[in-house]
Amino acid sequence: MGFFDKLLSLFGMSGKKVNVLVVGLDNSGKTTIIERLKPRPRQAAEVAPTVGFTVDEVEKGPLTFTVFDMSGAGRYRTLWEQYYREADAVVFVVDSADKLRMVVARDEMEHMLKHSNMRKVPILYFANKKDLPVAMPPVEIAQALGLDDIKDRPWQIVPSNGLTGEGVDKGIDWLAERLS
Amino acid sequence: MLPSVKSVWLDAFNDPVAGISAYTPCVHTCNLFGDGENRLVIADEDRKLKIWKGTQKASEHPLLDTPVAICSYISENTAPRLPALAVAAGSHIYIYRNLRPYYKFVLPPENVNTEEQDIWQKVMEGEIVIGEAVAQLTRLQDAGVVLQTRSLQLMNIGDPDAKMAFVEHWQGQPLVATTVITCMDVVKQAIDEPDAVSCLVVGTESGRILILNPAGTAIVKNIWVGITPAMIAVQGELDVGYRITVAGRDGKLYHIRNGELSQTIIQLEAQPVGLVRLAKHVAVGCMNDVVHAYTPTGHKSWSLYLPCHILAMQRMEVTGQRNTKALIVALSNGEVRVYNEKLLVSVHVSPNPVTALWFGRYGREDNTLLAITKSGALDIKMLPRTANLEAGAIGGGPPPEQEIPLAVPKKTRLYVEQTQREREQAADMHRTFQRDLAKLRLTTARAYVKVLTDGQGAAAFTTNTNLSLSLNIAGLGPRFRLSLLLRNDGSTQLNDIPVALRADAGLYSLGKTQFTIPFLVPGLQYTFEVPVTAIDPMAGTGTITVLLLAPGGVSSSAPLLQAQIKMPMSEPEEVE
Ligand SMILES: Nc1nc2c(ncn2[C@@H]2O[C@H](COP(=O)(O)OP(=O)(O)OP(=O)(O)O)[C@@H](O)[C@H]2O)c(=O)[nH]1
Numbered sequence: 001m002g003f004f005d006k007l008l009s010l011f012g013m014s015g016k017k018v019n020v021l022v023v024g025l026d027n028s029g030k031t032t033i034i035e036r037l038k039p040r041p042r043q044a045a046e047v048a049p050t051v052g053f054t055v056d057e058v059e060k061g062p063l064t065f066t067v068f069d070m071s072g073a074g075r076y077r078t079l080w081e082q083y084y085r086e087a088d089a090v091v092f093v094v095d096s097a098d099k100l101r102m103v104v105a106r107d108e109m110e111h112m113l114k115h116s117n118m119r120k121v122p123i124l125y126f127a128n129k130k131d132l133p134v135a136m137p138p139v140e141i142a143q144a145l146g147l148d149d150i151k152d153r154p155w156q157i158v159p160s161n162g163l164t165g166e167g168v169d170k171g172i173d174w175l176a177e178r179l180s
Numbered sequence: 181m182l183p184s185v186k187s188v189w190l191d192a193f194n195d196p197v198a199g200i201s202a203y204t205p206c207v208h209t210c211n212l213f214g215d216g217e218n219r220l221v222i223a224d225e226d227r228k229l230k231i232w233k234g235t236q237k238a239s240e241h242p243l244l245d246t247p248v249a250i251c252s253y254i255s256e257n258t259a260p261r262l263p264a265l266a267v268a269a270g271s272h273i274y275i276y277r278n279l280r281p282y283y284k285f286v287l288p289p290e291n292v293n294t295e296e297q298d299i300w301q302k303v304m305e306g307e308i309v310i311g312e313a314v315a316q317l318t319r320l321q322d323a324g325v326v327l328q329t330r331s332l333q334l335m336n337i338g339d340p341d342a343k344m345a346f347v348e349h350w351q352g353q354p355l356v357a358t359t360v361i362t363c364m365d366v367v368k369q370a371i372d373e374p375d376a377v378s379c380l381v382v383g384t385e386s387g388r389i390l391i392l393n394p395a396g397t398a399i400v401k402n403i404w405v406g407i408t409p410a411m412i413a414v415q416g417e418l419d420v421g422y423r424i425t426v427a428g429r430d431g432k433l434y435h436i437r438n439g440e441l442s443q444t445i446i447q448l449e450a451q452p453v454g455l456v457r458l459a460k461h462v463a464v465g466c467m468n469d470v471v472h473a474y475t476p477t478g479h480k481s482w483s484l485y486l487p488c489h490i491l492a493m494q495r496m497e498v499t500g501q502r503n504t505k506a507l508i509v510a511l512s513n514g515e516v517r518v519y520n521e522k523l524l525v526s527v528h529v530s531p532n533p534v535t536a537l538w539f540g541r542y543g544r545e546d547n548t549l550l551a552i553t554k555s556g557a558l559d560i561k562m563l564p565r566t567a568n569l570e571a572g573a574i575g576g577g578p579p580p581e582q583e584i585p586l587a588v589p590k591k592t593r594l595y596v597e598q599t600q601r602e603r604e605q606a607a608d609m610h611r612t613f614q615r616d617l618a619k620l621r622l623t624t625a626r627a628y629v630k631v632l633t634d635g636q637g638a639a640a641f642t643t644n645t646n647l648s649l650s651l652n653i654a655g656l657g658p659r660f661r662l663s664l665l666l667r668n669d670g671s672t673q674l675n676d677i678p679v680a681l682r683a684d685a686g687l688y689s690l691g692k693t694q695f696t697i698p699f700l701v702p703g704l705q706y707t708f709e710v711p712v713t714a715i716d717p718m719a720g721t722g723t724i725t726v727l728l729l730a731p732g733g734v735s736s737s738a739p740l741l742q743a744q745i746k747m748p749m750s751e752p753e754e755v756e
């Protein structure tokens with residue numbers, strides 16, 4: 001338990017519910033990362049491409065995350081905007097090895113940021129699949145996505161590996177800090 | 181110009197030194213290894229199969245011949261659906277699975293002219309010498325027989341020893357006609373789904389369209405078109421109903437419906453350079469920078485007039501909520517345009533002209549445009565999910581000018597009076613107009629008659645040079661004398677006027693058929709005489725035409741003057 005968690009539980013703020021919207025292109029590793037947030041016995045061994053979306057609840061210290069795992073497939077991306085209004089935070093997962101579709105990820109992200117229902121909530125970027133040899137470093141990804149232009153809300157980019165869970169906690173800790 | 185239409189594309193990747201040289205039929209993407217990530221397959225002109233994954237070239241494989249076209253298709257109903265990759269080169273189709281050579285299909289030989297076969301048989305058995313064989317082959321060719329490559333090669337060898345060696349090389353191998361593939365596509369067998377079993381359709385140099393079985397081992401349909409197909413476009417399913425549009429080398433469009441060549445043949449204004457099937461139409465791009473869209477029944481629906489040459493055309497079948505089938509055209513000025521039906525929806529300019537286009541799923545992105553430029557660069561663009569390609573998106577609907585009312589002038593008194601007059605005297609005005617029109621027609625007809633009859637009689641004159649010519653015939657025959665009476669009624673002399681005489685050479689022999697008049701002084705009468713002999717007095721009569729041509733140095737080639745005389749019946753020759 002981190003310092004903040006202790007502090008929060010001291011003040012009796014545990015159990016606060018927050019809605020986290022997890023978006024990103026298909027095959028970027030959204031479902032895999034969410035699995036890593038669950039306690040080990042509940043983790044699924046294999047993940048299949050998400051159809052539509054799934055909702056999960058995970059505990060993170062004093063916070064209870066209601067996680068909306070959206071499908072990234074082209075035909076389901078129109079669903080994302082249905083949940084912008086309720087989202088208290090956004091997790092945007094990028095496949096670091098998919099250099100080709102970085103421009104598509106940027107296009108989708110820009111549409112999301114422009115959307116009128118989207119509040120000025122914190123955004124966490126996972127530069128996922130960092131283990132792959134062709135993975136782009138987070139700095140390059142931030143540049144390709146034009147993250148430096150985001151001035152109106154807190155954001156952070158964290159390299160991660162959805163298979164081992166490396167980097168996932170670090171990112172979620174940052175998010176929890178923004179939300180409590 | 182059109183309202184500035186922007187590009188709808190997202191720039192994903194560009195490799196200016198990809199070193200690719202391929203045209204549209206040799207660029208393809210498919211789920212090559214069945215892992216859901218589509219690879220780019222290029223059958224390069226340098227006889228290599230180049231595989232790209234994402235932004236990098238993954239591998240290269242040598243090809244035995246220069247490729248013509250590549251396709252991928254599902255050949256079996258088993259799961260997992262692994263597409264077969266077909267590469268057409270020469271007279272073979274090489275079929276790969278998992279990028280490993282799997283099967284080779286060879287085009288069946290065509291019928292050879294039996295005489296040509298005989299000649300080869302004889303020369304190989306030594307019955308005739310090579311010189312004789314070449315002479316016989318030449319005679320066959322002159323008679324209009326299309327000879328085989330082997331015969332043509334033999335005829336082209338100059339050195340007798342080399343000729344001998346050439347015949348020796350083919351010793352014992354009977355002459356067969358091989359043909360080559362010119363184009364290839366696929367047709368779904370029974371159902372129109374992305375993963376449904378399909379068959380290859382190929383066009384051959386010998387003027388046939390062949391449809392193979394899904395395995396690619398046998399021909400299930402052999403359709404004789406009679407002209408070499410340059411491009412084909414396939415619609416429908418083999419078992420349900422299909423249509424093949426063929427752009428022939430003769431600049432015509434042929435249609436095949438369920439295996440039958442239809443009578444509807446469309447003559448294009450210029451040679452076709454691209455053929456693309458759209459939702460309801462087949463679009464054909466021609467060398468005169470026009471794209472025409474025809475319905476399956478052969479009616480022209482619309483045309484696009486482009487500012488410069490068409491270099492490549494591709495179908496753009498958008499997967500997503502809207503199922504748009506648009507047309508992508510690459511032009512010689514570097515522009516790449518997207519048309520949804522007739523409506524221009526996107527334009528972007530490539531720094532180097534694009535020579536090959538592909539649209540489809542690449543990597544994990546469905547709507548990807550791959551372009552290869554003249555300089556060998558690879559450019560990858562993607563269609564954003566929110567792109568609007570619908571009619572009316574950009575530049576559609578009525579132009580804004582339509583909303584602005586026209587500045588109609590006020591009705592003046594003059595205008596009112598004029599209208600009044602027209603209303604009251606309409607009948608008179610009509611009659612006057614009709615009379616004038618009839619007069620104009622009469623004048624025209626008279627002038628026309630004059631043009632037709634001028635120079636058809638024995639006397640003629642021209643108005644522009646003031647020459648008059650009359651012809652006379654003296655004598656009873658078979659020897660006559662033709663005299664030309666010529667006068668220059670103008671005020672200036674004429675020099676060096678060529679005169680030509682024409683008569684039926686079978687009837688008359690003329691003393692001279694042409695001569696030059698050195699000088700024509702105004703006002704004097706000149707007489708020139710030409711002896712004429714009727715060759716066969718019994719053979720009837722004809723006419724002699726005399727033409728006065730423009731003097732040397734004048735650029736006009738039209739004769740100044742023409743006169744004709746009808747010859748009298750000739751007496752028979754007196755025998756002494
Ligand atoms: N090498 C590697 N593979 C990963 C990593 N994270 C996820 N994957 C794999 O990527 C594939 C896609 O993961 P998913 O979690 O289904 O992706 P998703 O974003 O949920 O995809 P959709 O539900 O279709 O939007 C799976 O095969 C994962 O095993 C990673 O960090 N490294």
Ligand SMILES: [Mg+2]
Nearest residue numbers: 030031049050
């Ligand atoms: Mg998922």
